[in-house]
Structures are given as structure tokens and as C-alpha cells.
Amino acid sequence: MDFKGKVAVITGAASGIGRGVAIEMAKLGADIVTADLDDKNLESACKEIKSLGRRALLVHCDVSKDADVENLAKQTFASMGKCDILMNNAGTAVRGPVEHLTVANWEWLVQINFLGVIRGVRAFLPYMLQRGSGYIINTGSGAGFNATEPPGLFESNIPYAATKFGLVGLSEGLFGYLRPKGIAVSVLCPGFVATNLSANVHFVGDDEKEFQLKPEDIQKEKEALFSSPDVETPEGVAKILIKGMNEDRFLIFTHAGMVKSFKEERGQDFGKLEQHLQKKFPK
Numbered sequence: 001m002d003f004k005g006k007v008a009v010i011t012g013a014a015s016g017i018g019r020g021v022a023i024e025m026a027k028l029g030a031d032i033v034t035a036d037l038d039d040k041n042l043e044s045a046c047k048e049i050k051s052l053g054r055r056a057l058l059v060h061c062d063v064s065k066d067a068d069v070e071n072l073a074k075q076t077f078a079s080m081g082k083c084d085i086l087m088n089n090a091g092t093a094v095r096g097p098v099e100h101l102t103v104a105n106w107e108w109l110v111q112i113n114f115l116g117v118i119r120g121v122r123a124f125l126p127y128m129l130q131r132g133s134g135y136i137i138n139t140g141s142g143a144g145f146n147a148t149e150p151p152g153l154f155e156s157n158i159p160y161a162a163t164k165f166g167l168v169g170l171s172e173g174l175f176g177y178l179r180p181k182g183i184a185v186s187v188l189c190p191g192f193v194a195t196n197l198s199a200n201v202h203f204v205g206d207d208e209k210e211f212q213l214k215p216e217d218i219q220k221e222k223e224a225l226f227s228s229p230d231v232e233t234p235e236g237v238a239k240i241l242i243k244g245m246n247e248d249r250f251l252i253f254t255h256a257g258m259v260k261s262f263k264e265e266r267g268q269d270f271g272k273l274e275q276h277l278q279k280k281f282p283k
């Protein structure tokens with residue numbers, strides 16, 4: 001895919017994977033619309049994009065709000081005139097024992113991780129359909145295919161996995177519907193990536209001592225994660241994503257070891273699924 005002169009809209013672009021992808025696409029010649037809640041880090045991302053000689057637009061956007069995502073599309077078309085790539089990437093997690101989660105806890109997460117993506121699709125898809133081209137990337141997770149790993153962590157991560165399973169289903173449906181219409185859809189499926197995700201997680205029971213995770217516990221978890229031999233960097237993920245886009249793949253996994261273990265332990269054959277979908281829905 002030639003990124004030169006393309007416009008990419010990326011949610012969650014202030015940090016981690018979104019920021020890594022924004023910089024990598026800018027290096028390849030794309031102009032970037034950066035969207036996030038975090039204006040301060042968005043500003044520095046935009047500065048970096050501009051230093052690469054590309055245009056950058058900063059849009060404050062909470063993907064859990066209809067009006068913010070509608071405004072994102074409005075600002076994009078007013079300022080950049082088009083949208084070639086939409087990356088629905090903003091995401092977070094609610095962590096805590098499932099028996100203590102309130103419906104409000106579930107709602108908070110679903111509003112961001114699932115409905116946030118639907119809002120993005122609603123805001124940009126009519127334009128892409130009219131044009132007969134475009135590329136939608138949704139950031140899923142390995143947890144979108146396996147809700148019972150890793151031991152010791154999955155038990156408090158059930159809501160996150162549930163939203164990511166939903167996202168994979170949504171993305172597969174969109175792939176089948178949109179590929180014959182000239183619009184590509186991929187789901188990025190990261191394993192562990194060194195980002196600020198754990199710092200942004202909402203811990204259920206924050207006000208109940210027994211479930212509270214102290215800042216030092218979060219730091220410990222982060223250190224363990226970041227020192228794991230399996231951890232990827234946001235820059236590494238961005239390169240893997242772009243390679244997957246160039247190979248026209250629906251499923252873009254960041255960790256080969258994860259794919260291998262899902263196949264061996266759970267019988268999930270993603271190579272086969274990829275082939276099946278590509279054949280069933282030709283361009």
C-alpha cells in the first residue's frame with residue numbers, strides 16, 4: 001500500500017500503539033488525524049508528525065461520546081478533505097472480580113472498547129462507501145480469541161476479553177460486507193505490548209480496600225510485563241501492522257508464538273480462517 005498523501009485517522013493516538021502507528025504511517029508519507037482524550041500527549045505526537053514533514057490534526061475526542069466522534073469526522077473532512085484509513089484503536093480495560101462488577105462498570109468499558117469502534121465506523125463508512133475505497137483497522141487483542149490466558153491475569157480481565165471478542169466478530173462481518181465494495185478491513189491482534197495500558201485501566205473496587213490495586217502493584221505488573229521476553233514495542237507493532245496491510249490480511253497478529261500456542265493448545269487455526277475468508281469474499 002502506498003501511504004504517500006493518504007490521510008489516516010487514528011483514535012488513541014496520544015500513546016502506545018496508536019502513537020506508534022501514527023508516527024510510522026507519517027514516516028511513509030501519510031498525513032495523520034490524531035484523536036484522543038489526552039490533549040497534552042496528542043500535542044507532542046502532532047509535533048513529531050509535523051517534524052517528519054507531514055500534516056497533523058489534533059482532535060480532542062472521547063470515543064464513548066457520539067458528538068465527539070461525529071466531530072472527529074467533521075474536523076477530518078474540513079481540514080484534510082478525505083479519510084483513506086480509519087484506525088479504531090482507543091481502548092482500555094476494567095479489571096476486577098466479575099462477581100463485583102456493576103452494570104455501570106460493564107457499560108463504561110463497552111462504551112469505549114466496543115461502541116467506540118461502532119461510532120468510528122458510523123462516522124466514516126458512508127464516505128468510504130460513496131468513494132468505493134478505504135481501509136478500516138480495528139485494534140482487537142489476543143484476548144479477543146482466548147479469554148482464559150494468561151493464568152493469574154485472565155480471571156480479572158473477563159470484561160476486556162468480552163469486548164475484544166465482540167470486536168473480532170464485528171470486524172469479520174465488516175470484512176465480508178465491505179471487501180467486495182473496495183473497502184479493506186483488518187483486525188490488529190496484539191499480544192503484550194509495552195504501552196501505558198495498565199496505567200489507564202479502571203480497577204473495580206477502587207473504593208473497596210480488598211480489591212484495590214495500589215500504584216506500586218500496577219508498577220510491579222508493568223515491570224513484569226515490560227521485562228517479559230515476549231513484549232513488543234509500539235514501533236514494532238506499527239511495522240507488523242503495515243506489513244499485514246501490504247499483504248492484504250484480515251487478521252494481523254503481532255506475536256507468532258501466540259498464534260502457534262492458540263493452534264496447538266486450542267485448535268484455533270488462523271491461517272485456515274484467513275484463507276477461508278479471503279476466498280469467500282473476493283475483492
Ligand SMILES: NC(=O)c1ccc[n+]([C@@H]2O[C@H](COP(=O)([O-])OP(=O)(O)OC[C@H]3O[C@@H](n4cnc5c(N)ncnc54)[C@H](O)[C@@H]3O)[C@@H](O)[C@H]2O)c1
Nearest residue numbers: 012015016017037062063090091141190192193195196197
Ligand atoms: N498494550 C497491550 O499489551 C495491548 C494488547 C492487546 C491489545 N491492546 C489494545 O491496543 C489499543 C491501544 O492500547 P495501548 O496498549 O496502546 O494503550 P495506551 O494506554 O498506551 O493507549 C491507549 C490510548 O487510548 C486513549 N483512550 C482511552 N480511552 C479513550 C476514550 N474514551 N476516547 C479516546 N481515547 C481514549 C488513551 O488516552 C491512550 O492515549 C487498545 O485498544 C488496547 O486494548 C493493547
